[in-house]
């Protein structure tokens with residue numbers, strides 16, 4: 036990967052300066068690819084790796100998909116990006132981390148929407164039997180049909 040360094044870029048873009056501070060606070064070196072991936076994750080709404088790679092390339096030119104995966108892995112490990120993997124759809128990344136929110140997923144088009152956790156704390160659900168496991172997280176996926184995939188008739192029925 037070619038690493039273009041634009042020392043002045045941070046000063047002209049407050050968001051980039053904020054992202055750079057986030058990277059530094061997480062103990063990651065600030066690089067152009069990391070800044071571009073972090074901003075793409077933030078801009079996307081539960082973006083797939085393909086979505087993120089497209090945005091990153093629009094900003095930096097040629098960047099391999101593997102490089103994007105590597106950066107996403109580092110951001111995820113550092114707690115700056117959350118990865119969700121709804122069954123049957125590619126992994127998606129988001130910058131909304133640390134609030135234990137859950138997701139609504141459309142069976143028809145794969146749209147993903149956030150839903151706040153009912154209790155706000157992990158684990159927000161207690162299993163009926165933990166079988167000796169120490170539970171530290173419960174992740175809920177609500178499956179259904181999004182508003183744009185509902186037929187007008189179905190939409191009327193729930194209105």
Ligand SMILES: [Zn+2]
Pocket residue numbers: 141142143144145146180181182183184
């Ligand atoms: Zn849908």
Ligand SMILES: [Zn+2]
Pocket residue numbers: 081129131136137138148149
């Ligand atoms: Zn989310």
